[in-house]
Amino acid sequence: MIAVFWAAYVMLGAGALLTLVRLARGPSLLDRVVATDVLLVIISAGLAVYAALQRDPTVVPVLVVVSLLAFVGSVSVARYIGGMLLTSGGDGQDVGLPLADEERIARGAEEERR
Amino acid sequence: MSAGGRAVGTDPGGEGLAHQLKHQVPLMLWLVFVWMLLWGTWSWANLISGSVVALAVTVLLPLPPVIGGARVHPVGLAVFVGYFFVDLVRSAALVAWQTLRPGGIGNSAIIQVQMRTDSDLLLTIVAESLTLVPGSVVIDMDRERRTLSLHILHVRDLADVESRRAAVLAEEERVVRAFGSPDEIAALAHAPGEAPVATGRRTP
Amino acid sequence: MSDVDSVRDVVAVVLLLAGAFLCLTAGLGLVRFHDVLTRMHAGTKPQVLGILLIMIGGAIRLEGWSATWMLLLVAVFQMLTAPVSAHMISRVAYRRRHVRRDLLLVDELRTGEAADRLYRGDEPADAPPEEPATALEESRRDEGTLPPA
Numbered sequence: 404m405i406a407v408f409w410a411a412y413v414m415l416g417a418g419a420l421l422t423l424v425r426l427a428r429g430p431s432l433l434d435r436v437v438a439t440d441v442l443l444v445i446i447s448a449g450l451a452v453y454a455a456l457q458r459d460p461t462v463v464p465v466l467v468v469v470s471l472l473a474f475v476g477s478v479s480v481a482r483y484i485g486g487m488l489l490t491s492g493g494d495g496q497d498v499g500l501p502l503a504d505e506e507r508i509a510r511g512a513e514e515e516r517r
Numbered sequence: 518m519s520a521g522g523r524a525v526g527t528d529p530g531g532e533g534l535a536h537q538l539k540h541q542v543p544l545m546l547w548l549v550f551v552w553m554l555l556w557g558t559w560s561w562a563n564l565i566s567g568s569v570v571a572l573a574v575t576v577l578l579p580l581p582p583v584i585g586g587a588r589v590h591p592v593g594l595a596v597f598v599g600y601f602f603v604d605l606v607r608s609a610a611l612v613a614w615q616t617l618r619p620g621g622i623g624n625s626a627i628i629q630v631q632m633r634t635d636s637d638l639l640l641t642i643v644a645e646s647l648t649l650v651p652g653s654v655v656i657d658m659d660r661e662r663r664t665l666s667l668h669i670l671h672v673r674d675l676a677d678v679e680s681r682r683a684a685v686l687a688e689e690e691r692v693v694r695a696f697g698s699p700d701e702i703a704a705l706a707h708a709p710g711e712a713p714v715a716t717g718r719r720t721p
Numbered sequence: 722m723s724d725v726d727s728v729r730d731v732v733a734v735v736l737l738l739a740g741a742f743l744c745l746t747a748g749l750g751l752v753r754f755h756d757v758l759t760r761m762h763a764g765t766k767p768q769v770l771g772i773l774l775i776m777i778g779g780a781i782r783l784e785g786w787s788a789t790w791m792l793l794l795v796a797v798f799q800m801l802t803a804p805v806s807a808h809m810i811s812r813v814a815y816r817r818r819h820v821r822r823d824l825l826l827v828d829e830l831r832t833g834e835a836a837d838r839l840y841r842g843d844e845p846a847d848a849p850p851e852e853p854a855t856a857l858e859e860s861r862r863d864e865g866t867l868p869p870a
Contacts, residue, residue, distance in 0.1 A: 407734055407738065410738065410741075411737055411738055411741040412741075414738075414741040414742055414744065414745040415741050415744050415745070417745050417748065418741075418744040418745040418746075418747055418748035418749075418767075419744075419748065420748065421745075421748030421749055421751060421752050422747070422748045422751055424751075424752050425748075425751040425752055425760070431757065431817075431819055433757045433810060433813065433814050433817070433819055434757055434760060434819075436810060437751070437757065437760050437761055437764050437810060438751055438760075440764055440768070440806065441747050441748070441751060441763075441764045441767065441768070444744070444747075444764075444767055444768050444771070444772060444799075445744045445747070445748070445767065447772070447795070448740060448741065448744050448767065448771060448772060448775050451772075451775045451776060451778075451779045451792065451795075452737050452740070452741060452775060452778075452779075454779055454783065454788075455733060455737055455775075455778055455779035455781075455782040455783060456734075456737070456782070458782060458783060458784070460783050460785060460787070460788035463779075463783075463788045463791045463792060464791065466791070466792070466795045467555065467791060467794060467795055467798070470772075470795050470798050470799055470802075471798060471802075473802075473806075474798075474802035474803075474805070474806055477806040477809075477810060478805065478806050478809055481806065481809040481810045481813050482809070484813050484817070504819075505755070505756040505757070505818065505819050505820055505821045505822075506818040506819070506820070506822070508821060508823070509820070509821050509822040509823045509824075512823035513822075513823060551794065554790045554791060554793075554794045555791070555794070557786070557787030557788070557790060557791060558787060605769065605770055605773075606770065609743065609766050609769075609770040612746075612750070612762060612763070612766050613742075613743060613746040613766065615750075616746045616747075616749045616750035616753060616754075616763060617746060617749065621753055621754075622754060622755075622759060624824055624825065624826040625758070625759060625824060625825055625826070626825055626826040626827045626828070627815075627820075627825060627827065627828045627829060628827060628829050629829040644804070644808070645801075645804045645805075648765070648803075648804035648807050648808055649765070649769050649800060649803065649804050651762055651765055651766040651769070651770070652762060653762075654758065654761055654762065654765065654807055654808065654811045655804075655808055655811075656758075656808070656811050656812055656815050657812055657815065666829070668758045668761075668762075668811060668815075670759060670762040672826050674826075675826070675827070678826065678827055
């Protein structure tokens with residue numbers, strides 16, 4: 404049975420590590436927001452798995468806090484980034500902000516097709 | 518989102534606090550319930566303190582009332598919930614497979630779907646349930662034209678796009694059959710473009 | 722303590738493992754997918770189904786109603802809040818053009834850029850544009866329904 408427990412923890416840990424990779428590599432702020440959101444979900448999932456496997460309900464209130472924190476965090480960052488949109492140019496791209504990475508790649512691909 | 522519509526109807530004059538409270542009672546019951554769940558035990562002290570907190574929240578941070586409210590049709594609700602969970606499991610498995618398979622994901626698509634219902638509450642439920650199911654996220658919504666814009670994770674070809682659009686409309690139909698008024702259920706029979714406008718269940 | 726002896730426990734452990742597996746695929750999807758919107762899909766999966774499975778598994782294993790209710794509350798919170806944050810982030814992502822347009826089969830939202838003038842960012846849905854009349858006129862001009870000034 405111990406092997407099964409380890410399997411659960413290893414999967415959660417690997418998921419969290421991969422999320423950290425995305426958090427570090429970015430490239431945009433929104434990628435990091437998504438990654439942080441998923442990281443918090445994985446943390447709360449890990450806490451719940453620990454509580455369930457050890458039959459130890461002491462960490463359960465922490466889950467409530469973490470799940471609400473994830474929501475408040477990602478919404479406030481999304482609103483913050485939305486606030487930076489106030490001066491958008493003709494094509495919706497923000498004035499003075501760097502071109503989105505995805506847009507750059509997409510434009511490059513369009514150029515190549517021509 | 519007309520600018521002029523804001524002042525109208527948030528407080529339909531004269532009835533004041535009592536009228537507002539009537540709209541807020543379900544919300545207050547829900548808040549008290551959540552308070553009890555957070556404390557984890559039932560006791561009179563929890564009930565009283567929860568009521569005080571709920572009253573403070575609803576009075577200090579008021580929400581606009583949802584016009585019309587919800588009617589619940591038990592059969593429709595059961596169908597909606599059943600389909601929702603089947604969809605949830607099936608598309609979660611599909612998305613998990615797309616993350617694992619060697620080829621990675623193929624093309625995505627952004628589609629716009631013309632909805633038939635004109636109620637804020639029903640549109641919210643449709644959008645929430647569509648976003649909850651993995652593989653589709655509601656990006657934008659045009660309330661005036663009643664269109665939802667969705668990002669679909671994986672589509673094979675244009676026929677697939679059309680089948681996803683039909684799936685969205687089917688989801689809408691299930692939601693309306695679960696929570697809609699008779700008028701709205703009747704409106705489902707019309708084609709998306711020509712449904713009668715202004716059933717008036719819009720939150721001002 | 723960490724014993725598994727009945728059918729109930731086996732069911733719970735299977736649910737926990739399935740949830741943990743979904744968390745793993747979420748991390749994998751975050752690394753492998755191309756743009757913010759597709760990574761968003763990878764993220765919503767453990768947020769909804771993974772948490773649901775793990776909470777049900779936990780509720781089966783833990784004794785005492787207090788913990789069970791709280792786990793269910795967490796699942797309900799997640800299902801209420803996950804779509805909201807996913808929607809807000811993906812909306813901003815689309816407007817900031819964090820989209821690999823070359824990988825989109827169809828893009829029906831990109832009809833014109835007129836909408837950007839009326840709803841510019843992530844303001845609350847009931848916020849009017851700052852100068853509604855002017856903004857509406859300008860966007861009509863962009864669409865071509867009004868002659869240019």
